[in-house]
Amino acid sequence: MLQFLQCWRERGWSTIDASAYAEVWQRYGGSVATHPEVVERLARLADIPVRYLAWEHQGELVAAVPCWGRHLALSKDVLKKIGKRGLFDLGNAEIILPVAEQVGVPVRQRMRYVSELNAGAISTLREQPEGLALAREPEQYSKKFRYNQRREQRLLEEAGGVLRPMLDFSPAEQAAMYADLFQRRWSFEAPGKAHLHEVFELLRDFMTGSVVFLDKQPIAIQVLYRVEAPKWVSIEYINGGVDPQQRDFSPGSVLSFVNTQTAWAEARALGKPLRYSFGRADREYKDRWCNRVPVFQV
Structure with a gap:
């Protein structure tokens, strides 16, 4: 059978x-x-x-x-x-x-x-x-939205916040930061926590994005994987973590803004459209950043 x-x-x-x-x-x-x-x-x-x-x-x-x-x-x-x-x-x-x-x-x-x-x-x-949530092109955000995002970034940086590339850190360091900030944000363990180090090492060639630091401590992180196809660039925003005690600085929002803006700039430099997926269109915050598009199944 x-x-x-x-x-x-x-x-x-x-x-x-x-x-x-x-x-x-x-x-x-x-x-x-x-x-x-x-x-x-x-x-x-x-x-x-x-x-x-x-x-x-x-x-x-x-x-x-x-x-x-x-x-x-x-x-x-x-x-x-x-x-x-x-x-x-x-x-x-x-x-x-x-x-x-x-x-x-x-x-x-x-x-x-x-x-x-x-x-x-x-x-x-x-x-x-x-539906699926795909990041909007920079021009699709309102002037007010872009102004507010830049203002949040400026306030964070004036308080001593810095953004460092994800690839500045080893897979073990990435795993430790992500597991900690995910737990702080959601109050449960990150999916696949036991194997994060190994997975991050295996997929290091595809990792992109930045980490937000304040007072030399990580306060926001996102796991992003990027591949380049002949006619487009594909980025998956898998998940993220943020320190809720630092919400006054909106580090998660700042990170989303910087990561998406950087990705669009890089894709446009290649002359290719960007498909920056936030996954299933199931949360209100994704509507701030994304357009909902149809998806299919077999």
Whole structure:
């Protein structure tokens, strides 16, 4: 029965290796959660082999999918099923599969938060009730909003606050700061706390953003992963932490402003649009920073 279901899911698809998948991704693009190295490194951490599938059209590979059985690779459901829930945290990451435009391939692996970029290319998608929160372009914020953000940043800096690049710190230092500030902000442990050091080390090549310090102590941090595709830049804002005792300085807001503004500037310097995802559009603060866009599922 299981063999029959696999044959049904994969009919029309052929097996490829990791290097062929990487070539398809580099040709058609993708997101953080489908990037070849992110998939390989986190799958190795989970000790779950990845099965790569491709769709061929007129002798050319026009789509590829990394799979864990009937699910997209790195699926939370698979980790939960095998007792490794919370091994790593990718939030509700935007899924962009490497698929040529308008090919209409039937992807049958289970996945959620599939990007609108894939909507015309994958025939099996249906829209989710939830939307995805993507950071607005700088010009889409009101003048008052931008003025207030710059004012908050200036007040923080006048009080001695500084922003330092996330990559100034080792994975162990990043993990310690993030775990502490997350616990302070939410009053429960950060997802995957036991493996943060290891995950941050594995994904260091993709980390971006800054950390806010005041009196030489970290007071706000965000976990951001960035990949560059041929036609866009993709950033995932996984989660963050902030010291609530410093809320008078709005360090979380300052950090969001600096991180998003920097990301837009870098993407525009490359001549590429930016897809800066705050994950599921489920909190009021995200509406301040983001536009809600449709997402899909299989």
